[in-house]
Amino acid sequence: MSKPLKIGVIAGEASGDVLGGGLLKELKRLYPDAQIEGIGGKHMIDNGLKSLADMNILSVMGLVEVLKHLPSLLKLRRFIVQHFLNNPPDIFIGIDAPDFNLPIEKKLKASGVKTVHYVSPTVWAWREKRIHKIAKATNLVLGIFPFESVSYEKYGYPYTFVGHTLADDIPIEVDKAAARKKLGLKDEQHVLAVLPGSRRKEIDSLLQIFLDTARLYNKTKPCCVLIPSANMMLHKKIESIVQAQSFDFDVQIYAKPARELMIAADLVLLTSGTASLEAMLCKRPMVVAYKMSALTYKMMQRLYIPKYFALPNILAEEQLVPEVLQEEVNPASLCQLLLEQLASMEQNIDKFISIHRTLQCNANEQAAQAVLSLVKQ
Known part of the structure; x- marks a missing residue:
């Protein structure tokens, strides 16, 4: 690649930051001059991320709880979308946080940016039809649990099971x-x-x-x-x-x-x-x-x-x-x-x-x- 690889990436909470940190570490090993922007925590920042906002803003869970924070979340999402439309990355990776990341991925994909969603939304647990929205927003889903592949195979959408970075980091026998x-x-x-x-x-x-x-x-x-x-x-x-x-x-x-x-x-x-x-x-x-x-x-x-x-x-x-x-x-x-x-x-x-x-x-x-x-x- 003649010019530096440009990566956009967003994680919404601590567990996503761990996954993102591991992924960015490997990408930086392969492409040391990669330029990485988005939102993440310590693990991702330590592995080359320039964070555009505090990740804690996104750490909201629950159908009702999210409503209280909706105005600030929507404002942040608009800012992120505009930033990446103005500065298109070679690839955008949304890590978990599907309610925040998938709309960003959809807009970026429509503009020609390749998009990945890392950690499958829980279509196996509830609202299976969301898988159609996921397909419109992403070019690929990376999954951390083996049973998730069944849902994607059912609808014929691209999915790759990669395992979990925690399972690699933690030895079978701990001391x-x-x-x-x-x-x-x-x-x-x-x-x-x-x-x-x-x-x-x-x-x-x-x-x-x-x-x-x-x-x-x-x-x-x-x-x-x-x-x-x-x-x-x-x-x-x-x-x-x-x-x-x-x-x-x-x-x-x-x-x-x-x-x-x-x-x-x-x-x-x-x-x-x-x-x-x-x-x-x-x-x-x-x-x-x-x-x-x-x-x-x-x-x-x-x-x-x-x-x-x-x-x-x-x-x-x-x-x-x-x-x-x-x-x-x-x-x-x-x-x-x-x-x-x-x-x-x-x-x-x-x-x-x-x-x-x-x-x-x-x-x-x-x-x-x-x-x-x-x-x-």
């Missing part, structure tokens, strides 16, 4: 002792990792419930609690909630990747999302919880198809880990489930390993090669 040593924890300590989410809304609705659960759990099983924060804004928020109360056990907040804390932990209490996949890859017993607005929940009851919402259960097509929603997300229920998981810690390890191997496909390399093949067409 708990080394992780504890790195964090200054003793081998004999009983450690509970608490992950309240990577969005402000999740922390508002779940952190206090998780802390109250830890209080109950500590009465039966004395423990140390570790809490990661996705960024400094969330770190300060978590810190303010924790420091406003007292505990009769140790609570430590880390501005570190959640993975390090999960590997060091005996047990994990977490918010549903990519964190549950990461906990599974770390081979840790867990309880997965989620709360959403009452209206969003009612709408999802009508629209959502799968039996499960926690990723380990969806991937296994059976309930490997407890998953709890809405009113059931309370300290008494969560504490009981944690104690039950502790009593049966080893029962799912072989299944966790099997799923890990399925997702371990050199995702960064596969995704980069798929993107470059499209550029060269």
